[in-house]
Amino acid sequence: MMDIAIYSLVDDMVSKAGTEGVVEYWLRVGESYAERMGKEAYVGWPAFNVAMKEGRTSLTVEGAVNVLTDLAIIDKDGDVIGYVYALKTCPMAPTMRRYISRIGPIPDSDTDVADSYNNRIRDSAVSNYCITHQKFREVAANNITVAKQALECLQLANKGMTGDVKMVQENLARINVDERHIKSILRSASCVFALIVKGKSAGEEILE
Amino acid sequence: MPARKYSNNGDNMAENIESNPFVDVSVYLFFEDISDKQGVEGFTNYMVGQAQSLAKSVPEEEYETWDDFASAVVSGESVFSSFESIEQISKCGFVTNICPFSKAIREYIKRIGNFNPVHIEATDHFNHTIQPSAAHSACMMHQTYRREVAKRITVGGKPLQYAQIGAKAYTGEIALPPESWKKVLLEKAGISETQGFMEMRENSCLYLLYVEN
Numbered sequence: 001m002m003d004i005a006i007y008s009l010v011d012d013m014v015s016k017a018g019t020e021g022v023v024e025y026w027l028r029v030g031e032s033y034a035e036r037m038g039k040e041a042y043v044g045w046p047a048f049n050v051a052m053k054e055g056r057t058s059l060t061v062e063g064a065v066n067v068l069t070d071l072a073i074i075d076k077d078g079d080v081i082g083y084v085y086a087l088k089t090c091p092m093a094p095t096m097r098r099y100i101s102r103i104g105p106i107p108d109s110d111t112d113v114a115d116s117y118n119n120r121i122r123d124s125a126v127s128n129y130c131i132t133h134q135k136f137r138e139v140a141a142n143n144i145t146v147a148k149q150a151l152e153c154l155q156l157a158n159k160g161m162t163g164d165v166k167m168v169q170e171n172l173a174r175i176n177v178d179e180r181h182i183k184s185i186l187r188s189a190s191c192v193f194a195l196i197v198k199g200k201s202a203g204e205e206i207l208e
Numbered sequence: 209m210p211a212r213k214y215s216n217n218g219d220n221m222a223e224n225i226e227s228n229p230f231v232d233v234s235v236y237l238f239f240e241d242i243s244d245k246q247g248v249e250g251f252t253n254y255m256v257g258q259a260q261s262l263a264k265s266v267p268e269e270e271y272e273t274w275d276d277f278a279s280a281v282v283s284g285e286s287v288f289s290s291f292e293s294i295e296q297i298s299k300c301g302f303v304t305n306i307c308p309f310s311k312a313i314r315e316y317i318k319r320i321g322n323f324n325p326v327h328i329e330a331t332d333h334f335n336h337t338i339q340p341s342a343a344h345s346a347c348m349m350h351q352t353y354r355r356e357v358a359k360r361i362t363v364g365g366k367p368l369q370y371a372q373i374g375a376k377a378y379t380g381e382i383a384l385p386p387e388s389w390k391k392v393l394l395e396k397a398g399i400s401e402t403q404g405f406m407e408m409r410e411n412s413c414l415y416l417l418y419v420e421n
Contacts, residue, residue, distance in 0.1 A: 001291035001308045002235045003227040005349060008261035009238065009254070029237045036320040061319060062230045091228035098227070102290045103265050132234055 003095040004103070010128055011109045019109075019116035023131055026113075030135025034058065039143045045080060048146045052085065058140045059153075059195075062133065064088045066189060073175045073196055076203050082196030084156070084177065086189035092129045093190065096161055106161075124168050126160030133191075141195055152198040157182045158191040176202040232312030233319060236327075239345075243326040251330045252348060256338070259349040263356030266290065270362045274299070274419070277363045281417075287357055288368075288417075291350075297407060300418045301373075301397035307412035309346035313378045340385060343377035351375070354415070366419040373397065374404065374414040382408055 013022045037058040042048040049067045051057045059065070064087075071084040099106060106127075113128035125131055134155050141153035154171040165186060172179055175194050185192050243251035266287040271277035278296050280286040288294070292308045307313075316323065327345040334348045335341070342348050351372050358370040373393045375383045384390055394404050397416045407414050 001350065001353070002312045002346065003231040004291065005258050005262060006231070006235055006238075008258040008265065009235070012254070012258055012261055025238060025241055028241050029234055032241070033234055033237050033320070063228060091230040093228075095227050095231055102287070103262070104267070129231065129234075132238075133230075136234075 003092075004099055006095065006129065007099060007103075007107050007110065010113060011107050014109045014112060019113045020120070022109075022113045022128065023117045023121070026117075026128065026131040027135050030132035031139050033132070034136045034139035034143065037061070037140060037143070039145075041145045041148075044147050045083070048144075049083065057144065059137060059144070062087060062091050062136075066185075068185065071177065071181075073177075073194060073202050075200055081200040081202070082151075082175070082194055084175075084182075084185070084192065084194050086185050087191040087193075088189055090158075090190035091133065092127060093161070096127075118166075122155075122168065124155050124158065124166050126158055126164055126166055130158060137193060142198070144195075146197070150198040151195050152200075154194040154196065156192045156194055157186055159186050159189075174201050227312075229312055229315035232309075233316050236312065236316055240324050240326055243324075243330070248326060248329045248333050251326055251345075252333045252337075255330065255345060255348045256334070256352045259352035260356050263353050263360065266357055266360060268360045270365075272364060274363055277361070277368070286361070288354070288361060291353075295411075297414075298398040300416055301399050301407075302415055302417055303407050303411040304413040305411050307346070307350075307376075307378075309344070309350065310378060310412065313344070313346070317378075335383070339372075341372040341375060341383055343375040343381055343383040347375050347377075347383070350413075358417070363419050369416075369418050369420065371396075371416040372413075373416060374408045376408055376412045 010022055013025065040057060042051065049069060052060055052065055052067050055064065066086040066088060068084045068086060072080045073082040075081045096106060110128045114125040114130065117125045117131045124134060137153045141151040144151045154174060155168050156171055157165060157167045159165050167179060167182065171194070172182065175196065182192050239251055239254060242254050269287055271280065281289050281294050282296055284293065292304045293306065295303050295305065297303055330345045330348065331342045341351055354370050358368040361368040371393055373385065373390070385393060393416055394401055396418060404414060
């Protein structure tokens with residue numbers, strides 16, 4: 001029931017703090033959630049990927065993740081700097097389904113808040129909940145080290161309830177993965193992201 | 209203990225009620241963030257206010273007889289049981305076996321540790337300023353939702369009435385109304401005090417549903 005409250009809460013918050021205020025609230029929640037989960041360290045990518053598959057990392061509290069080990073991200077020296085991961089089911093999906101069946105259509109404030117985020121911060125939210133979810137991943141990734149190197153989460157793509165897709169082109173370019181490949185992954189997933197060594201980029205020098 | 213008049217097997221309801229705890233925990237954090245800005249009173253008002261808005265969004269219902277209503281509630285077909293599995297223990301006495309917030313509370317504790325003290329402060333605030341019936345901050349939302357959604361239901365043309373009798377927190381603490389209220393509520397529910405305690409040992413919530421004659 002707590003999850004269903006999101007829609008009336010966001011509706012109410014939009015009337016009091018505006019869509020921008022709600023975006024700020026969600027960003028703080030995502031950050032605080034990830035910070036309170038604590039830090040993690042893995043000896044290398046195989047250990048980390050096994051933990052992701054088994055759902056033992058802070059990043060997998062959101063649900064089961066496909067670890068796409070065939071999509072290793074390589075830097076200019078040929079070293080593996082990260083992998084692509086696909087979240088099978090959006091954590092909001094059961095709530096949305098229940099809200100629609102028990103209460104009615106999803107309120108417009110959901111799209112209004114997502115649009116506010118997309119227009120001002122990054123065009124990557126298909127619902128208002130994506131804001132806190134993506135922020136959570138970004139901060140949680142910074143609290144994980146693999147072979148003593150901190151990680152960075154790059155949001156790549158996600159799919160909304162009605163099938164609308166958001167792609168973050170600059171992140172796709174950074175890991176040098178083709179958009180069509182990510183679209184094919186999205187057929188059986190709701191969200192695709194990459195975890196790479198912080199500051200690294202495929203085929204280039206370390207970013208500042 | 210009075211015989212159950214109706215009960216559902218719970219399987220289908222559980223599937224419908226299931227949410228992703230990741231989302232539940234983040235909503236708790238959202239409320240905590242509100243309390244940082246607006247204090248315990250703001251936290252309480254938001255919990256109560258959003259439950260009122262949620263209840264106002266659900267479709268209205270009307271039942272011809274009390275038995276029709278009770279049957280719809282325990283089978284999960286009524287908006288009253290949208291978020292919980294309910295059993296009827298007497299004509300007007302109803303229980304919720306598993307608190308619909310318990311999974312989220314467990315996940316919060318498992319993932320991020322002790323509950324922020326603002327939850328207890330808000331519960332106390334609610335119990336002192338609204339009504340002494342909450343065992344946890346989530347009860348404020350749940351009980352407000354029940355009270356408001358009851359206003360959207362009629363049985364035999366009369367509005368449904370709801371009164372909370374007992375609520376059990378994840379710590380085992382039970383919130384009960386003052387003695388004078390408790391006696392009246394239990395009598396109206398048609399159960400003795402001992403039966404009430406027996407129900408609270410097995411269930412998370414005990415309440416009264418009725419229509420005025």
